[in-house]
Amino acid sequence: MSGLNRTELMAFFLAEVDEQLFVLEQEILRLEEDKNSPEIIQTIFRVAHTLKGSSAAMGFDVMKQLTHEMENVLDKIRHRQMTVNHAVVNVLFRCLDHLGALKKQIETEGQCSADIAAIVKQLHQFEHQNAAAEQEKSQEQESGGWMELNPEQLKEAVEHGFQIWICEVHFNEECEMRVARGLIIQNNLNDIGRVLAVCPPLVSDSESAIHSIRFAVAAEGGAETLKSVIDGTADVQEVQISPFPVVKPLAAVPVEEPAKGREEQRNPAQAKPKAEEEIRKVGQTIRVDVERLENLMNLVGELVIDQTRIAQVGAVLGDRFAADETVDELEQISNHISRVIGELQESVMKTRMLPIEQLFNRFPRMVRDLSQTLDKEINLIIEGKETELDRTVIEEIGDPLIHLIRNAIDHGVEDADQRRTSGKPVRGTIRVTAHHQENQVVITVEDDGAGIDAEKIKQSALRKELITAQQAENMKESELVQLVFLPGFSTAKAVSDISGRGVGMDIVRSHIEKLNGIIDVETSIGEGTTFTIKLPLTLAILRGLLIKLAKTTYALPMSSVIEIMRLPHTEIDSIKGQNVVKVRDKVIPLVWLHDAFHLPRSSRNSNNLFIVIVGSAEKRLGLVVDELIGNQEIVVKSMGSYIGKLDGVSGATILGDGSVALILDVTGVFKLTGKESQLLSAELPV
Amino acid sequence: MEGAQKQYVVIELGIEKYAFPISEIYEIIKMQKITEVPNSKVFLEGVTNLRGKIVPIISLRKKFIMKECDRTKSSRIVVVNHRDGIVGIIVDGVRQVTRFLDIQPAAETVTGLDGRYFEGIGSSEEGLVSILNIEQVLGQ
Numbered sequence A: 001m002s003g004l005n006r007t008e009l010m011a012f013f014l015a016e017v018d019e020q021l022f023v024l025e026q027e028i029l030r031l032e033e034d035k036n037s038p039e040i041i042q043t044i045f046r047v048a049h050t051l052k053g054s055s056a057a058m059g060f061d062v063m064k065q066l067t068h069e070m071e072n073v074l075d076k077i078r079h080r081q082m083t084v085n086h087a088v089v090n091v092l093f094r095c096l097d098h099l100g101a102l103k104k105q106i107e108t109e110g111q112c113s114a115d116i117a118a119i120v121k122q123l124h125q126f127e128h129q130n131a132a133a134e135q136e137k138s139q140e141q142e143s144g145g146w147m148e149l150n151p152e153q154l155k156e157a158v159e160h161g162f163q164i165w166i167c168e169v170h171f172n173e174e175c176e177m178r179v180a181r182g183l184i185i186q187n188n189l190n191d192i193g194r195v196l197a198v199c200p201p202l203v204s205d206s207e208s209a210i211h212s213i214r215f216a217v218a219a220e221g222g223a224e225t226l227k228s229v230i231d232g233t234a235d236v237q238e239v240q241i242s243p244f245p246v247v248k249p250l251a252a253v254p255v256e257e258p259a260k261g262r263e264e265q266r267n268p269a270q271a272k273p274k275a276e277e278e279i280r281k282v283g284q285t286i287r288v289d290v291e292r293l294e295n296l297m298n299l300v301g302e303l304v305i306d307q308t309r310i311a312q313v314g315a316v317l318g319d320r321f322a323a324d325e326t327v328d329e330l331e332q333i334s335n336h337i338s339r340v341i342g343e344l345q346e347s348v349m350k351t352r353m354l355p356i357e358q359l360f361n362r363f364p365r366m367v368r369d370l371s372q373t374l375d376k377e378i379n380l381i382i383e384g385k386e387t388e389l390d391r392t393v394i395e396e397i398g399d400p401l402i403h404l405i406r407n408a409i410d411h412g413v414e415d416a417d418q419r420r421t422s423g424k425p426v427r428g429t430i431r432v433t434a435h436h437q438e439n440q441v442v443i444t445v446e447d448d449g450a451g452i453d454a455e456k457i458k459q460s461a462l463r464k465e466l467i468t469a470q471q472a473e474n475m476k477e478s479e480l481v482q483l484v485f486l487p488g489f490s491t492a493k494a495v496s497d498i499s500g501r502g503v504g505m506d507i508v509r510s511h512i513e514k515l516n517g518i519i520d521v522e523t524s525i526g527e528g529t530t531f532t533i534k535l536p537l538t539l540a541i542l543r544g545l546l547i548k549l550a551k552t553t554y555a556l557p558m559s560s561v562i563e564i565m566r567l568p569h570t571e572i573d574s575i576k577g578q579n580v581v582k583v584r585d586k587v588i589p590l591v592w593l594h595d596a597f598h599l600p601r602s603s604r605n606s607n608n609l610f611i612v613i614v615g616s617a618e619k620r621l622g623l624v625v626d627e628l629i630g631n632q633e634i635v636v637k638s639m640g641s642y643i644g645k646l647d648g649v650s651g652a653t654i655l656g657d658g659s660v661a662l663i664l665d666v667t668g669v670f671k672l673t674g675k676e677s678q679l680l681s682a683e684l685p686v
Numbered sequence B: 001m002e003g004a005q006k007q008y009v010v011i012e013l014g015i016e017k018y019a020f021p022i023s024e025i026y027e028i029i030k031m032q033k034i035t036e037v038p039n040s041k042v043f044l045e046g047v048t049n050l051r052g053k054i055v056p057i058i059s060l061r062k063k064f065i066m067k068e069c070d071r072t073k074s075s076r077i078v079v080v081n082h083r084d085g086i087v088g089i090i091v092d093g094v095r096q097v098t099r100f101l102d103i104q105p106a107a108e109t110v111t112g113l114d115g116r117y118f119e120g121i122g123s124s125e126e127g128l129v130s131i132l133n134i135e136q137v138l139g140q
Helices: A006-033 A038-058 A061-078 A086-109 A117-144 A151-159 A178-192 A204-209 A223-231 A247-252 A256-262 A271-283 A290-320 A325-352 A363-374 A391-412 A416-421 A454-463 A469-474 A477-485 A504-514 A666-672 B134-138
Strands: A163-171 A193-199 A212-219 A236-243 A353-355 A378-383 A388-390 A428-437 A440-447 A518-524 A528-536 A541-549 A552-557 A561-568 A573-575 A578-583 A586-592 A608-616 A619-625 A627-635 A649-654 A660-664 B007-013 B016-021 B025-030 B044-050 B053-059 B076-082 B085-091 B093-099 B102-104 B118-124 B127-132
Touching: A006 A038, A006 A086, A006 A363, A038 A061, A061 A086, A061 A117, A086 A117, A163 A178, A163 A223, A178 A193, A178 A212, A178 A223, A212 A223, A223 A236, A290 A325, A290 A541, A290 A627, A325 A353, A325 A388, A353 A391, A363 A378, A363 A391, A388 A391, A391 A428, A391 A440, A391 A504, A391 A528, A454 A469, A454 A477, A477 A504, A477 A518, A504 A518, A541 A608, A541 A619, A561 A578, A608 A627, A608 A666, A619 A666, A627 A649, A660 A666, A660 B044, B007 B076, B007 B085, B007 B127, B044 B085, B076 B093, B076 B134, B085 B134, B127 B134
Parallel strands: A378 A428, A552 A660, A586 A619, B016 B127, B053 B085
Antiparallel strands: A163 A212, A163 A236, A193 A212, A353 A388, A428 A440, A440 A528, A518 A528, A541 A552, A541 A627, A561 A608, A573 A578, A578 A586, A608 A619, A649 A660, B007 B016, B007 B093, B025 B076, B044 B053, B076 B085, B102 B118, B118 B127
């Protein structure tokens, strides 16, 4: 402790709070699903306790107070003095939000002073309510409370052919020493069978509270035998004996199952290891300053470049001194180095990679809150949580994804009545998936809602003068749907605070463009909508397609390249002065980047043109290039502030021969060539 | 005179001689391959690779609206510090390192160029040399 200064302590504290709040959110969500799991409550309690401890140590009283109050309530739940219901879950969520806000405040201001009176009052209310509930509970226990049975014992008893009975013994009012009487009965019962459980427990301090005792007994004899044993005890007013309800299936199915069914308070056996596993996972990571990783990445980038250079020099020497053994050796060394560097690069990349889980885990809470606000039932399915991608990509993709999901809930999924009428399950489904596809990650957001009505889109776009009537006339349905990505577009009639401010999809698009990604939308009326986003795995090193314009080499990010083709001049059409090419029924405008870059168009005599079809978000464009060189890993380097932002160029990279090649930014190319907005290939009749 | 202690690097551009304060110079390299950057500043020659760093290169001839001439063996790139980065300036040649006996403020026009490009005129035994104001030379 003494070796750490306050700043370091603070960093540890904040990191811990982060971790704990994450666990808290996950557990509360789970609690909502399974309200009776003692393990979940236990975990939440532990989190509150840990937070209380560390915030007290750091002197953050407000946080300490809040977690203390939480602890009180959770403790009651833990001891089954109150039950978990919807209201409790909501308050726990609110506590979580408050804790999050406190943490932020601590982070920025170094102290926390927020007013938590309201939330504390709510927690207090629960405690008081539960004082009443406690009474109820004890009565409930008298009349028909539950008993905890050891499944092992149950199983054994059943295997030995015993019947399980529940014997409820009521004492008369005057009975004294009830605990002792109970113990006598227990002994007697043990003579003819085996007492598996007793409720309430027979300890002396519960004397006055006991009005009746319930025994779970495994015995060979029938109800009558048991009754006669108990009836022999003094002060017994009444005896009720009933068979334990799940005895029959016990023989057939694993014993844990019925035991759980009988006593819901028991937790599914598998829940615990899972929770522990999550905690363990958190414990196994170390925190590294992002800057150090960036630096490491830069150094590896240098190595990648040098390695390519060595390989090239080796090849030249190989040509020159074909017979020399040393050159052979150089080649071997060079090959080995490139393998090692390749692996090094991959490992360093991996350290920057995070499972998208981090981001996806935010969704259940959001969907829950939203569906409550909108009063829609939503089933959120998340797949591919473990898919890894660069942390910068994860940071950037968060907002667009949240937006898409919000849209899906708000506009996509219909309300319950409508769904019922159209014969769909009332509960809407939203599926968010992620998976790798070659060097890209593909994320989809899918809903089973109403779908996007192309006609409505058209009308709306016309009304907002985003397209002309003539353009609209010529557009296919699939093209109309793409209009949702236009700036200023929104079909929602009313603007809610959830979505529909008319900026949404535009923002989604611009974020994805920024990441060199591609977005596609597929929709079918009445069945739902799917958004597919394709992103590069990382922004620091990417696979680039090297091309030549005039005599200069440029790199195109592979993630933006849709396809490469070679076409004879005769295949090129001209519509209204715009050169276009038809690819599988889709009209794609052709662009000579030479013009925009003030380079001479090549006068090659060849009959064929090399065309690289590139995409940015939903747009497609064909670039005419003079030469295709090939693809290779390129390290993205900034051009620095002196040159500043250039249209069509996103950065530079260093090629194998040490020269610099500019990396083309496809989004910028669209801007540069004026094919940005009007050309959703809309202007062009098909 | 505080200017007397400062060292300057004298460069050649056509028949003219200019001086850079040595404290502003990062390094001086020989000509190497420069990649053109489209649609950028007029006097920007392109970018080059300096030990893994992308360095913008400008042409002082273009900046001073002089006729471009073929690069010779003596052509050099003077890499100077500029804000957080470095920028290379192509010159016809690098002469020497010198100290000035006296520095006079620059006139409104110096050798036919706007006076704001210059910090002053230094005089040494070999004559007068205009001292470049790097901030202004690299600016618009």
